Amino acid sequence: MKVGFNFSNLLGTVYCSGNLVFTPDGNSLLSPVGNKVTCFDLVNNKSFTFGFEHRKNIARIALSPQGTLLLSVDEDGRAILTNFVRRTVLHHFNFKSVVHDLQFSPDGTNFAVAAGRKTEVWRTPSYNEEREFAPFIKHREYTGHYDSVNSITWSGDSRFFLTTSKDLTARVWSLNPTEGFVPTALSSHKDSVVGAWFSKDQEKIYTCSRDGTLCEWQYTTKPGQESEEEDAEEKRIERWYVVHRNYFLQNNAKVKCAAFHKELNLLVVGFSTGVFGLYELPEFNMIHTLSISQNGIDFVTINASGEWLAFGASKLGQLLVWEWQSESYVIKQQGHYDAMNTLAYSSDGQRIVTAADDGRIKVWDATSGFCIVTFTEHTSGVTAIQFSVRNLLFSASLDGSVRAWDLIRYRNFKTFTAPSRLQFSCLAVDGSGEIVCAGSLDSFDIHLWNVQTGQLLERLSGHEGPISSLSFAPDGSSLVSGSWDRTVRVWSIFTRTQTSEPLPQQADVLAVIHRPDSKQLTASTLDGQLTFWEIETAEQLGHVDGKKDISGGRxxxxxxxxxSNPATKHFTTIAYSADGTCVLAAGNSKYICLYDVATGSLVKKFTVSVNLSLDGTQEFLNSKNLTEAGPMELIDDQGEASDLEDRIDRTLPGATRGDMSSRKVRPEIRVTGLSFSPTGRSFAAATTEGLMIYSLDNTLMFDPFDLDVDITPATTLHALNVEKDYLKALVMAFRLNEKYLIHQVYESIPADDVPLVVGGLPRVYLSRLLRFVTGFIEEGPHMEFGLVWVEAIFESHGRWVKENRAEVEAEMRRVIRALKKVQNEVAALGDENGYTLDYLLSQPATQKKRQELDEGFLVAS
Structure with missing residues (x-):
């Protein structure tokens, strides 16, 4: 089995904190998720997560206007510069201060950083210059604000920029010294200024404050003064004055974020009540308002065309993209706002289902990374889920119910309950999908139901402690249960006696699981042991002591x-690989361990996260953070909320789920669920950070000719006819996208070299090659030559096409249509040739007989 798994994608979390950024074309959205960055392709309905990690949660991200450089900064001011196209890290840097905003200039030559009370402007690293040892060069530092800077906005010509601050002012700065320009403070607000923007002609400035006031500034003489009141000289003095003042009037709601599109004069404002409003400036006409969240909107941005608005709400982890003209959602995604408990892969590996303490069950598309549907029927935390045949999903919850879900119609069609109220903690379904059983920590019995009738069939007694785990053999031969009474029991529930055989353990059993061939089981116990048992003989085959392997994180x-911490020295979840040769194990630690079953050795160790914003990710605590009052991280230096409205609880009685007390806690890193995909090429882990996917096929589709500018038809023909480099010529022809040139290269490649050319072709061109080849099979005369290409494509890239069929679905339909057309034409041609051959073969015998008759007639005459 291959074990080279690498981090592939992050699902289950779509937005945590910070800002959102649209790409320059407006088709993709970048969102910070913890200490990583996820990119959502809104046109092709896909998503991917960058592989780099920050030391803490990301506070701000910025993308260069050319769409090549991504700059991300965490809560401590540590920055990572990344090549956005190649997804590779270029440089690490430390701003040594908390960064509140980060903006590239429109021409891309500089970027401004709001670091505390000062603003720093840095030169953007350029590939045109020679490689530098320290690519971050500071251009200038601007000071003048008396409190933290909230936002930065550049002018369209990149010569000036605006800064807003908590000191109730906004300021105008110039990038370079400009004759006649003096840095100006715009002070007219009575609360923290959220944002400031230039108009398209840069003749006006709009500022918006937290109390819901919008001011329009113009560079003019003091408005309203009469000539007789002031002398002529003072009248001629021009400066920035407020000419209009408007109010949003949202029932005392505070403005949390705002964005302005100067081409359309469109202002979008997000409020603390979860309402956003669209306003047309300078007339301040309200287009419409909409409530999109139960909590405040943390950030809003507009794409380049002004059609899509992106909103992020961190309280519930919501991410929305709204098309305001048609008043429809482009995407509406929300992760679990409570800890994930378990996950399960569908039988085809295309979907992943997660369940959490928030009572929700979410179905995720493994290819696109988007949530397909959310089930909310459970009224308490969901503890276990499992797939069955015919796209059926079963779930167990602390609300005392086991529910069956139809993933074709997306509905709950059956609910199973026990005679007494129990909190179910584990679940198992037999291979046929006829029997479902559940165990509880309250009762020591196992409950069995008939799926079709919904009746309770049996209550299996035998354990002397709470049931912690259940597992049905894939072939349905046996049921295995693990309990806190230090035993694993194998039940023969389909026999007349329904006997059970106990397998004693050294400690409390936390998890049990069958091997895919149903002949072996693995049990995890509280002392950090993994024990392997033969089911038929009840013989122990081996064990693994994993205390030191999983231990880590303080x-x-x-x-x-x-x-020496016992809390991290045991495995709470285990999973077999698809071929049964390896076992994945994880628990309340930052590590996932992969063991070889035959030898019991540790094959590989995966680190889930290095995010220091989570508890348990570092081995040693820093002594400088230890004070007389305890660790510095546990001291609440913020106090109560500064605003009265933030201290008032406005929720209705009975409307809040779960723990209704308000406290400040640090999330702890842990892995609550593991599952291998049916193909064995990837596995998923339900963690504190979200649903993490590790895959063997985590290779970025790299086009080696993206950076080459010397691609012309002449060089393509030279590579084809002179160099005889057929692969290079084919790729260059695809890059030029000229049909005649692709056709010429395609027909010039010898049939014997086709497998070599296809084998070396970058996968980024695979779908285009399939479309081209199938088109010429249907239209062109060289049918057999096209079939040679199709055969070579599937021999070299068949596995990739199978595992990424969603990406080449349209091309595969064309291939099937072309092959059916070839089959019908060849069959018709074969029938026609058969009739012709029969006719031709019958001709010599008829002619010979005619000659004999003629000769006989002559003799007779």
């Missing part, structure tokens, strides 16, 4: 070191 409040 929490801020821990009194013990990571090496």
């Amino acid at each position: 929490k801020v409040s821990d009194r013990r070191t990571a090496a």
Whole structure:
């Protein structure tokens, strides 16, 4: 089995905190998720997560106007510069201060950083210059604000920029010294200024404050003064004055974010009540308002064309893209706002289902990374889910119910309950999908139901402690249960006696699972052991001591070191690989361990996260953060909310789920669920950070000719006819996208070299090659030559096409249509040739007989 799994994608979390950024073409959206960045392709309905990680949660991100450089900064001011196209990290840098905003200039030559009370302008690293040891060069530093800078906005010509601050002012700065320009403070607001923007002609400035006031500034003489009141000299003095003042009037709601599109004069404002409003400036006409969240909107941005608005709400992890002209959602995604408990792969590996303490079950598309549907029927945390045949999903919850879901019609069609109210913690379904069983921590019995009738069939007694885990053999021969009474029991529930055989363990059993061939089971216990048992003979085959492998990570409040902390020294979830040769195991730690079953050795160790914003990600605590009052991270230096409205609880009685107390806690890193995909090429882990996908096929489609500017028809023909480099010529022809040139290269490649050319072709061109070849099979005269190409494509890239069929679905339909057409034409041609051959073969015998008759007639005469 191949074990080279690498991080591939992050699902289940769409937005955590920080800002959102549209790409220059407006078709993709970048969103910070914890200490990573996810890109959502809104046109092709796909998403991917960059592989780099910050030391803490990301505070701000910015994308250069050319769409090549991505700059991200975490909560401590540590920045990572990334090549957006290649997804590779170029440079690390530390701004040594908390960064509140980050903006590239429109011409891309500089970027401004709001670091505390000052603003810093840095030169953008350029590929035109020679490689530099320190590519970050500071251009200038601007000071003058008396409190933290909130936002930065550049002018269209990149010569000036605006800054807003909590000191109730906005300021105008110039990038370089300009004759006649003096830095100006715009002070007219009575609350923190959220944003400031130039108009398209740069003759006006709009500023918006947190209390819902919008001011329009113009560079003019003081409005309203009479000539007789002031002398002529003072009248001629021009400066920035407020000419209009408008109010949003949203029932005392505070403005949390705002964005302005100067081409359309469109202002979008997000409020603390979850309402956003669209306004047309300078007339301040309200286009419409809409409530999109139960909590405040943290950030809003507009794409380049002004058609799409993106909103992020961190309280519930919501990400929305709204097309305001048609008043419809482009995407509406929300992750779990509570801890994930478990996950399951569908039988085809195309969908992943997750369940969490928030009572929600979400179905995710493994290819696109988007949530397809959310089930909310459970009224408490969902603890276990499992797939069955015919696209059926079963879930167990702490609300005392087991539910069956139809993933074709997306509905709950059956609910199973026990005679007494229990909180179910584990679940198992037999291979035929006829029997479902569940266990509870409240009762020591296992409940069995008939799926078709919904009746409770049996209550299996035998355990002397709470049931922690259940597993049905894939062939339905046995049921295995694990309990806190230090035993694993194998039940023969389909026999007349329904006997069970106990397998004693050394500690409380936390998880049990069958091998895919149903002949072996693995049990995880509280002492950090993995035990392998033969089911038929009840013989122990081996064990793994994983205490030292999984141990790691010290929490801020821990009194013990990571090496001596018993809380992280056991596995709470285990999963077999598709071929049954390896076992994945994880628990309340930042590590996922992959073991070889035959030898019991540790094959590979995966680190889930290095995010220091989570508890348990570092091995040793820094002594400088230890004070007389305890660790610095546990000291609340913010106090109560500064605003009265933030301290008032406006929720209705009975409307809040879960823990209704308000406290500030640090999330802890842990892995609550593991599952291998049916293909064995990837596995998923439900973690504190989200649903993490690790894959063997995590190769970025790299086009080696993207950086080459010397691609012309002449060089393509030279590579084809002179150099005889057929692969290079084919790729260059695809880059030029000239049909006649592709046709010429295609027909010039010898049939014997086709497998070599196809084998070396970058996969980024695979779908285009399939479209081209199938088109010429249907229209061109060289049918057999086209079939040679199709055969070579599937021999070299068949596995990739199978595992990424969603990306080449249209091309595969064309291939099937072309092959059916070839089959029909060849069959018709064969029938026609058969009739012709029969006719031709019958001709010599008829002619010979005619000659004999003629000769006989002559003799007779």
